[in-house]
Amino acid sequence: xxxxxxxxxxxxxxxxxxxxxxxxxxxxxxxxxxxxxxxxxxxxxxxxxxxxxxxxxxxxxxxxxxxxxxxxxxxxxxxxxxxxxxxxxxxxxxxxxxxxxxxxxxxxxxxxxxxxxxxxxxxxxxxxxxxxxxxxxxxxxxxxxxxxxxxxxxxxxxxxxxxxxxxxxxxxxxxxxxxxxxxxxxxxxxxxxxxxxxxxxxxxxxxxxxxxxxxxxxxxxxxxxxxxxxxxxxxxxxxxxxxxxxxxxxxxxxxxxxxxxxxxxxxxxxxxxxxxxxxxxxxxxxxxxxxxxxxxxxxxxxxxxxxxxxxxxxxxxxxxxxxxxxxxxxxxxxxxxxxxxxxxxxxxxxxxxxxxxxxxxxxxxxxxxxxxxxxxxxxxxxxxxxxxxxxxxxxxxxxxxxxxxxxxxxxxxxxxxx
Numbered sequence: 001x002x003x004x005x006x007x008x009x010x011x012x013x014x015x016x017x018x019x020x021x022x023x024x025x026x027x028x029x030x031x032x033x034x035x036x037x038x039x040x041x042x043x044x045x046x047x048x049x050x051x052x053x054x055x056x057x058x059x060x061x062x063x064x065x066x067x068x069x070x071x072x073x074x075x076x077x078x079x080x081x082x083x084x085x086x087x088x089x090x091x092x093x094x095x096x097x098x099x100x101x102x103x104x105x106x107x108x109x110x111x112x113x114x115x116x117x118x119x120x121x122x123x124x125x126x127x128x129x130x131x132x133x134x135x136x137x138x139x140x141x142x143x144x145x146x147x148x149x150x151x152x153x154x155x156x157x158x159x160x161x162x163x164x165x166x167x168x169x170x171x172x173x174x175x176x177x178x179x180x181x182x183x184x185x186x187x188x189x190x191x192x193x194x195x196x197x198x199x200x201x202x203x204x205x206x207x208x209x210x211x212x213x214x215x216x217x218x219x220x221x222x223x224x225x226x227x228x229x230x231x232x233x234x235x236x237x238x239x240x241x242x243x244x245x246x247x248x249x250x251x252x253x254x255x256x257x258x259x260x261x262x263x264x265x266x267x268x269x270x271x272x273x274x275x276x277x278x279x280x281x282x283x284x285x286x287x288x289x290x291x292x293x294x295x296x297x298x299x300x301x302x303x304x305x306x307x308x309x310x311x312x313x314x315x316x317x318x319x320x321x322x323x324x325x326x327x328x329x330x331x332x333x334x335x336x337x338x339x340x341x342x343x344x345x346x347x348x349x350x351x352x353x354x355x356x357x358x359x360x361x362x363x364x365x366x367x368x369x370x371x372x373x374x375x376x377x378x379x380x381x382x383x384x385x386x387x388x389x390x391x392x393x394x395x396x397x398x399x400x401x402x403x404x405x406x407x408x409x410x411x412x413x414x415x416x417x418x
Contacts, residue, residue: 008034008105016057016105017083018116023347025385030115034107039098046087046096054106058082061102067094074099085112114377121345157320158290160328161233163188168329171226181225182213191232194414195220198228201414202407203264203275227276231260231283231415237290244303245296248313252289254416255365256282261411262361263354265404269388270352281334281354282361283415285341288321289313318342344375347382356383364401 010031013019022030036059039045046056048068058077063086065073075082087094090109149156160168166184170176185192192213199216200209204224210216217225238253240246260282267278292313296303302312321338337354340346344359363378378384379394388396401408 005035005037007032008036008107012036012059013057013105013107015083018112018118019107020083021118022115022380023121023345023382025347025382025390026380029379029385030107030111033111034105037104037106039102039104041098041100043098043102044095045098045102045104046092046094048093048095049091051091053109055088055109055112056086056096057084057105057107058086059103059105062099063102064097064099065094066097069093077102114380118376118380119344121343121347156291156294157324157327158237158287158294161230161236163191164230164233167226167229171222178214178217181217181222185217185225185229186213188233190417191229194232194417195225195228197414198411201410203268203411223274224276227280231276231280234283234287235415235417240293240297242297242303244306245293248293248296248306248309249290252286252293252313256284256286257412257415258365259283259285259358259361260415261408262364262401263357264411265400265408266357266360266387269400270357271389273352273354273357277333278354278357279411281337281358284321284325284330284334285338285358285362286317286321287324287338288317288319291320291324292316344381344383350386352383352386356386359383360387360397364397 008031010024010028013031013034014027019027019030039061045063046052048066058075060077062074062076065071065075065086067073075086086096086104163184166187167181170181170184173180185195195216196211196213198204199219204220206219210219220228234256235253238249240249260279263278263282264275267273267275293309296309302309318339318341321341322335325335325338333354337358340348340355341358341362343355344363346355346359348355359381360378360383363372363375363381363384366372366375378397379392384392384397388400
């Protein structure tokens, strides 16, 4: 008979597999799903042939296990075997009976299955070099070519768009004013129009509508204007003369334009993070794909094989992206966001950063797509629990994005020129 059911604590679930591999901030959250239940001696805890939505762990006491194949076991809570679930198969293949008074931890099966599939934390990579992985075929050769080109200083990295370079110079000059900054922006009418649009958007608008570029710069401020101009200029880099490579360029830029506005919205509810820097972090997190895709011009086997191209991009873009952003003189927070954008289980300090935003924003973008099947559950990642003062829940996070749907769509249109 079961009685005295209470909610589990992090310290109680820490010893069990696969729960024990969770970072502390995720462990505390997962504990809220567990219950601790007491059973008296002689109670049948699990019946052969039945199904249930929970995984059971033996916390205290002793049980007898009689399996359908004739195997009989006795299990005590202090044994190493008790750190694993009592029964994993569904339907259950054993009868399990309490030999003494026992205490069980019951965890939702879905949670345990999701934890078991979590990737390891790979956030310790070096942002100054390319990490070579064991591989065969064309991909391995491309690794070595990039590695050697980097060592020789011959790796072909994209240059910052001209307008972005010019805006950086004028913004960083303390003797310039809004009129000076506006004159640089006006040299690119498309970007000038987008700056006017964004200053009148829901994210930045004031009481009065602005139609004058110097006034727009004044309202936005120098730093926000700088980041927005770079954001709008980046799209010009995602171009290729090759039809095959151009499709991949468009796909990469489209993904960035989906991620960036969500970063912007999540930053608005996360103290310490700037929405405009969050937007830019989202746009440049995959910038390493650019030189890799461009290299396809001299590697026909890659340009004509989309699967190989994607494989090379997925494995190299983080390190190459860090190199691009360092060349452009971007702050280290942007470099780290690009380098660790897909290190899903990274837990690099208590303070939220732009890499956290990019990781969570990407998981939002992938919801409902086949890609999500190979990715971790959003609420099991450390980054998720660092945003919004640690108060995010899956429904709360989705609610933030849903309420900002029109703002996100507006920003995506500004970025893509749609």
